[in-house]
Amino acid sequence: MPILLTDPELAEELRAERASSDGDKWNEVWDGVLVMPTMPNDEHQAIQNRLQCALTSLFETDDAGKVRGGVNVTDRHPDWRENFRGPDVVVYLPDNPAINHGTHWLGGPDFLVEIISPGDLAWDKLGFYAEVGSREVLIVDRDPWRLELYRLEDGLLEPVGTSDLAKPDILTSEVLPFTFQLQPGSNRPQIRLTNAATGQVWLA
Numbered sequence: 001m002p003i004l005l006t007d008p009e010l011a012e013e014l015r016a017e018r019a020s021s022d023g024d025k026w027n028e029v030w031d032g033v034l035v036m037p038t039m040p041n042d043e044h045q046a047i048q049n050r051l052q053c054a055l056t057s058l059f060e061t062d063d064a065g066k067v068r069g070g071v072n073v074t075d076r077h078p079d080w081r082e083n084f085r086g087p088d089v090v091v092y093l094p095d096n097p098a099i100n101h102g103t104h105w106l107g108g109p110d111f112l113v114e115i116i117s118p119g120d121l122a123w124d125k126l127g128f129y130a131e132v133g134s135r136e137v138l139i140v141d142r143d144p145w146r147l148e149l150y151r152l153e154d155g156l157l158e159p160v161g162t163s164d165l166a167k168p169d170i171l172t173s174e175v176l177p178f179t180f181q182l183q184p185g186s187n188r189p190q191i192r193l194t195n196a197a198t199g200q201v202w203l204a
Helices: 008-020 042-062 122-131
Strands: 028-030 033-035 066-069 089-092 111-115 136-142 145-153 156-163 178-183 190-195 201-203
Touching: 042 066, 042 089, 042 111, 042 136, 042 178, 042 190, 042 201, 111 122, 122 136, 122 156, 145 178, 156 178
Parallel strands: 111 136
Antiparallel strands: 028 033, 066 089, 089 111, 136 145, 145 156, 178 190, 190 201
């Protein structure tokens, strides 16, 4: 369950402990409030890496877009550390007006992925992602397994489809030439990514 710390000394101890374990790189700040999400486990990182690899193979080879894992997305500059989120994977297309400041991106990506860990607040980030102009969001829920695709419509990120093992619908992006589908795997469910133009398939 979430914990509200009002003791400044205890808060500093927790920050120092988090930093010593390298966990602070996953921290976020929501309107001045420090948010410490669960550190990603091995499964989380494997999914993130495979999704990023599939997207990078399409965009980075011909400079058609920027694919990154774990960037800071903010709505302000230079005081970006007062309000930022850290999606697991992002895609910025060439005509996106967002500005890359090196440490952070001012403005939302065209496509982003949030992979759910226990206690995750990813759904609470949708309002922020909409405000900064993110066009599509793919949420990968792992308890139970489910893919959710959201699309920016009239200033809000609205749900446009889901895919789970009981109903493995194909989710089609309007931003990327990709479809996404949840399918059974040997150890865990897998995300099937298909390039709609070439038919090439990746599994994450």
